[in-house]
Amino acid sequence: MTGRRRTRSTFLPGLLTRHARKGVLSAGTAVACASLLAGCGVVPGTTGDAGDDTITVMTWAPQSTKATNKPGMPAFALAYARWINAKGGINGRRLNVLTCNDHNDSVAAARCARRAVKENVVAVVGSYSQYADSFFPSLEGAGIPYLGGYGATNAEFTSPLSYPVNGGQPALLAGLGSALAECGPVTLIRPDTITGDQLPPLLDSGLKAGGHRASNDQRAAEDATEYDGQAERALRTTSTGTADQGCVVPALGDRNGTFMDSFRRAREDYPEVRTATVLGSVDQTVIDATGGASGPYEGSYITGWYPVASDPRWDGMKRVIREQAFGDNRIDPADAGVQTTWIAYTVFRQAVESLGDGEVSADSVTEALDDGLKVTTGGLTPTLRWRFQDKLAAVGFPRLVNANVTLQVVREGRLVSARRGFVDTTRTLQNADVNY
Template identity: 70%
Template sequence: MTGRRRTSFLPRPVKTAALSAGALAACAALAVGCGVVPGVTGGSGDDTVTVMTWAPEKTTATNEPGMPAMAKAYARWVNAEGGLNGRKLRVLTCNDHNDTVDAAKCARRAVNEGAVAVVGSYSQHASSFLSPLESAGIPYIGGYGVTDDEFKSVLSYPVNGGQPALLAGLGEELGKSCGPVALIRPDTFAGDQLPVLFGSGLKAGGHSAAADLRADEDASEFAGQARQALRRASADPLNKGCVVPALDERTNTFMDSFRRQRDDYPTVRTASVLGSVDQSVIDATGGASGPYEGAYVTGWYPVASDARWGPMKKVIREHAFGDNRIDPADAGVQTTWIAYTVLKKVVESLDGEVSARTVRRALDDGVKVETGGLTPRLSWRFEDMTAVVDFPRVVNADVTFQVVREGRLVAARRGFVDVSKVLESNAY
């Protein structure tokens, strides 16, 4: 860092506070919590800023090991540069195992260990982890956006439009060019929202609803769903149909089944969203000769080859120590980077105490975060939020359209596309 004296991370005496049982009960009753619970510190007398990042790892369903790994690399980098405004960044990580009980355990650990925020995380179990965070007043910064609750809780500060924006944007784009459309999605509570979101985009593009095909979240093969999808998408011989798998990392398994049957349906095209498809998936399925060639893919951010990812890639090279869990093209890793960019800006905006309360106040009061063009400028004041009834915390409804050309995921058009109007006009 230039122009700033490097501050050592020698510990100062830590002040603790105890709450009576009655005061604790009163705190838990408040929607946003008191921000102070037994064991939570982080005031002006503490030189360490503690946060947590969680994600599922080593499960039979969705896994995002790169997110906590990216958080650790970020901490090593920022601490080597003098910390956050001179304070050492301490990152706790937790595996929620795609399980409601473990997700709640991660949240309770964040509370017990004095985290001032949960940053850049992934979990499908918002109903389990938000309650402990809300009781303690701990903000949730930059969740992956896989659940509706992340766009409703007053303690959630999303950095992207989540699955709502991706599905609505993809639907609008395909609605202009596809014949019959078949959507394949997980048979889960989170998956139940996808047809409605995707359908809102199709409607905006002048299209009818897609065929909704469900699949087990941890299925090992999808031959039946692939057959159904191909038949539905080829129902109109005059218009090329589209098959849209939205199965997170199980999309690769689906495409293996899809590819074996596709020769009988040569006119059917594919499309998906980042998180279900990235460059590594395209490479693994044959690149230019694979089933994704020509496919549209909707993302939140610029393509991984964009120069704006340079600072993140530099940190990965110099501070990840070859950790192969971190893929700079992974949307989860990218979200964690942006979420920690937010945290850094917030802490730098604070003159004194760094706590869950002061971090939350800075976010609510309108701290503005520039992300180097990876997103629009981010701010979470009431007036910055969209008018989407079902997703009131959305402050960034921009998406990017990408396409697979010669086996590479490249930008289909320049810049971002704002899909907030689609979400607003088709709220459910």
């Protein structure tokens, strides 16, 4: 991790009017056309004439890396395309999904974005990347909307061309902090990365809302093969030696399982310490693999963006998987990435349907979303609507329109709802100290 440059995402002004932004984007489009599509006469993100029966989008995510991997997101996007095309497409137009592997690498993420421009995609839909500073410039230059990102970076909640469907890590951690307000000492184990730097103040905002002191911030390598030292130190700083349970919060993505192996070995001397984390780091498969009711997650609070995977509101997504991806073990209906991709494509479909027989382009989709389109997701989220400045603009998240989270708990080895309905973290986030 030596030599890593720590920078914050560049915030694009959210106050640009749509007409002013068009002028800026058209200039960027000309540059992109000259550099990527020499001699082209096609505006990136345009399907062509209104009679064109193909809409091209892209979904990207890291795959086969040593850190966080989300192969289910592009795999589900392809399944969705097969499903929607079998039903006649969107407004009679065929959906063409391109996929890209960002390799958890800034250069590869930028390459995915440049390919999106070159391939004239209408939108990037339901994707994951930690490298917003690398991919947003190309998308913004070409006017391509980023719809339903995973919420892995602050830039997804600031760019005027970003349309997030969940509250990302900010909402998850704020909600988790509120749930842990009655805990003893709380230690956060998080990646020693730029993205990881954003996590402590968000968790602390929830703790503070419940009258709890700030967490102990403990950095760890994102791609380590063992965390024995970190686990021992976390247990030592969290333990009270009494019945007053302390809580360790691992937020290491795919490496949570590796950390928990070390944690379980070291925990014997600290039985009063429990764990809590956010969905995406832990799901039912992970709970089963770590011992179920006798494992380290028993009794843990876990915050998620959406209802539990067993909720009937997911039946539509499960039908797509059953009909078009049965046996594809990359696609787990309980995976928050797959769920986010389903919701993102649900939003995209409604945006395109709102255009009727008109041209489907990056600009027309953006206009539909910016002009007050209200999108419903069958109760998986509140009704979604994006403005240039929303409730959380004052704390640096002008595009964060869904701050709802669900609170879940592991009981007898099963991940179940701990509280009915959603918890709105808007007020907690408004009080977060994110200007570090």
